Amino acid sequence: MPELPEVEVIRRALAPHLEGRRIVRAELTERRLTRRDGGFATLARAVTGRTIRAVRRRGKHLLLVLGERALVIRLGMTGQLLWADCEAGLPCDRHVHARLLLEGGGALAYRDIRKFGEMFLLPAAELDTRLRLGIEPLVPGFTVDALRALCRRSTKIKPLLLDQRRVAGIGNIYADEALFRAGIRPTRPASSLRADELTALREAIRDVLKAGIRHRGSSIANFCDPHGRPGRFAERHQVYRKQGQRCPRCGVTIARILLGQRGTHFCPGCQA
């Protein structure tokens, strides 16, 4: 389940291989992947011959900037991007749905077991408006005041953190881990958070995302980086999928509830 840290790990690994390289062939073999626009023939034609100017990330989206347009890749739940120095080095099982072959060798495969991911083109100049994503939690502008402004509503705090239009990049794992670190119960109305809690939550969100990147992502389902290496951050999860175990902070048994149709893990002892 690639969230902000996993996509950032992928971005950092791919950028040196992709930036400045020209796409000589694009193969898209799964209709669902290109469901948003034109279908895969259109998309393949549009990217072939283009040079990848930059590899960026916005929230959970990876962006390959190709001059005036950008190829947006969203990995869904099980999407993987795998790099190989030559076409023959790529995996070729039935879950590989797209391949980009680069000038001078080098190839990128998109593999996605559950096909929740997608790719589509957007004008590079309109990325920010068209993606309709909220603030990046790791930029300096994500201040306590910015978080406070988002929390002026009655929604429960966890579904708010998962809402990509408000904050971009937080998914189920990092939401649960951040709320645990901040000592805030996921069911709390956002508008009920006190000043000290908003401060703690802002720090917790940033810390947990940075730790996720530092440990190269959480490999719960099948996440791995473009070289096939899994991340190590799951070893450091404190509540996510730890129901029934003792809280590392207070010893109370970790609970699991359903919140907004999502499995939600927290400590009833120290998350108020």
Added chain:
DNA sequence: AGTACGCCCTGGCCGC
């Protein structure tokens, strides 16, 4: 505006 629910999809796991 909020909340709930179903859908997409596959593999892993459970119980029988």
Added chain:
DNA sequence: TGCGGCCAGGGCGTAC
């Protein structure tokens, strides 16, 4: 060993 059923949940659409 096999098979049905459930679960995982990101994002979207729809309904209330």
